[in-house]
Structures are given as C-alpha cells and as structure tokens.
Amino acid sequence: MSGEKNLETLLKSMKPKLNAGEFVFCKTEHPKQINLSQIIMTFKEEEGTTIIAEKEVADKLDLDYTFVASWITLTVHSSLEAVGLTAAFSNALSENGISCNVVAAYYHDHIFVDKKDTDKAMDILNGFSK
DSSP states (O other): OOOOHHHHHHHHOOEEEEEEEEEEEESSOOOGGOOOOGGEEEOOOOOOEEEEEEHHHHHHTTTSSSSSEEEEOOOSSOOOTOOSHHHHHHHHHHHHHEEEEEESSOOOOOOEEGGGGGHHHHHHHHHHOO
16 A cells, blocks of 8 residues: 655645653664664664664663654555645644654655644644644
8 A cells, every 4th residue: 555645635634643751862873782672763874873663662771862852643544655734734833933854664754743833733733734
C-alpha cells in the first residue's frame, strides 16, 4: 500500500496525534552499547549517532540533552514522494514561533516540538482539517 501524495488530501486528513511522554534528542559515539529496543530512533551522522528517546530512558542511560519535546504523529499515511507537506506544516508552526524537528518514516511524519508549545502546535495542526 503506497502513501498519499496529494497535498490537499494530506493536509485535510493528517489527524495529528500527541504521543504521551517527554522526548529528547541525544548523541552518542557508542550506539552499540545502547539497547535499541529502548530507543525511538537513531540516525548515524559523521560526528556521531543521534538518538531520540523518552526522557526517562535518556536519564537512565546518562545521555546528555538540551531539548525536551512533545512527539506528534501525523496519522495519515503519507508517501515519501509527497511534495509540500513538511513545508506547509513547518511554515504554519514557524509563523507562530514554534520550532519543529521532523522525522519522515515509512508510514507517517513525526514532529517534535518544544514541550511548552504542545497545545499551540496541536491547535495549528488540527486547523488544517477544518
């Protein structure tokens, strides 16, 4: 099943879902020492491996972080070839002073926003379906 590509359809049906918890971005030079079942996402960069994890997990693993985020999933199955979805919601959030960090996975787009901006971000994202 391929994902949706039509931008208008994506925006009207993205149905953002707030995932419970607090999430952090960390870095490590030793990813093999971390149990991947505890991690939301890893991404290998030249300087080290970025990890997204629940704050509680990062604290237990003694990983440093500076940004505590809420995790919002756009529940529409968007195609990785879709054009304009990220630009549309990131522009709307930006216009309201909200930073977003986006992960595009196979089925859905995932947005991490500062914990203090959660309610406002959800209102903005839900506004696309009205």
